[in-house]
Amino acid sequence: MKKSKWMPRVVAVFTVLSMVFLAACGGGSNAGGELADKQVLTIGNVASEPPGVDPMKAQDSQSGLLVNQLMVGLVKVDKEGNPHPALATKWESNKEQTEFTFHLRDAKWSNGDPVTAHDFEYAWKRMLDPKNAAVYAYQLFYLKNGEKYNAGKAKAEDVGVKAVDDKTLKVTLERPTPYFVNLTNFYALLPVPKKVVEKNKDWATEAKSFVCNGPFKLKSWEHDSKMVLEKNPHYYDAKKVKLDEINVPFVKDQQTGWQMYQAGELDFGDKNIIPLDLVPSKLKSGEITAPKQIASYGVEFNTKKKPFNNKKVRQAFSLAIDRDSLVKNVTKGGQAPANGWVPWGMYNPVTKNEWIKEHGKYIDPKPQVNEAKKLLQEGLKEEGLKEMPEVTYIYNTDDGHKKIAEALQQMWKKNLGVDVKVNNMEWKVFLEKKHSGDFDFSRTGWLPDYNDPMTFLDMYQTGSGQNDPKFSNKKYDELLNKAKNTGDQKVRFDAMHKAEDILMDELPVAPLYWYTDLSAQKDNVKGVVQLPDDNTYFEHAYITEE
Known part of the structure; x- marks a missing residue:
């Protein structure tokens, strides 16, 4: 998830979602205090107009935050990545885990139409349709003939998803995929209302035409200003939803956001409303929290443009960065210097060890100035420069990203003798620049789409819709395909580790630090569920009397 989609927030409860929701709401009682008469929550998590709330167009954490409230898929996933029933009440698979059958509950869209297996089949094939050029189409390549259809080499009817009837969805995969069921929680695999979308291609661009199936629906949308969500009476679990509305003003800078929070105009927010210079003091006072987050921040290089097409130049720019100083003096929120792209918080199910403890140190937190200068000169010479x-x-407009960019600019000047220009732009423009390849190098951030290291690795596989650096390495692709073609977790993790070895040598992305989940929450806000992968749920949130 283009997290930055991206990115940080507050930990509420980390247990099975269905259990957590009941506990958060006291099973009907108000364990956190008497309910306030006005059940309206105002959040400051969204900085600017999101790319979209159509699951096919959502590609970042801000869109993901909104889609999480508006849509629901086959399953919900807990902090460990374990799936639990949502629209699917149960499912079964064959022994090889290449065929799954999902059985759907009675559920409705916000317009009162039934949610059916046909909506899922339509949505998944729509995501794969090459005419739609969906960024996240690659997340459905697990389906039989999914990649071939996306490449124009197969027909839609050949794709391995079929509505057997209104309540039964049959899925056939290309190969065993241990994490497929929990992947169905990701917004690229959410259903869309087939009848509505076929009738109106712009259905998801205005509140009046938007149809959803989650705990909230879209009440209003003032473009470039704010969105308002309201309780969806047609949601299958609506009786447990206590909030009447969620106000989502687009808070464009952190200083303004923090002032709004202090003035009581915001009830909840993430790093989008927390100025970096206030982080140490606010953490100490307990006004904000910063648990570890499964996320990485880095620099992406356009490998198709000189001089960053040269590996040695990319390595030089990476070696010139003082990551230790960056987290101590700039971000100051408990982040850790990254020594790999796959971050802390990912575990190997075979060894039970944390991923980051199973490989050597790819990156030194301190700059390696002499080696950086040497590699830069060698790389430039190889390119005839x-x-x-x-x-x-x-970078996208944000005070925190600006401070990081300026710090990097100074490091490259001091340690490489290179003058680098920095340029900020609005989020949608930033994404368009990156996806089109119209950039030299840029900031990036990544939150997991599902709980497996593959979500950090296959984004740089040849042909991936998120591969903005346009990196392509045959051996890297082969290793990831090997990992994707087996259900043997030992084979999978060995292949993925070898793939990261290549990634950290080639450096289409230079990791800077691993995230913490900076967030602020008023004392009378209860029941917010925020997971380490940055997914946030307000389904069972409520406001108590102060």
């Missing part, structure tokens, strides 16, 4: 050409580092 006598000196470093003008390059621009881009």
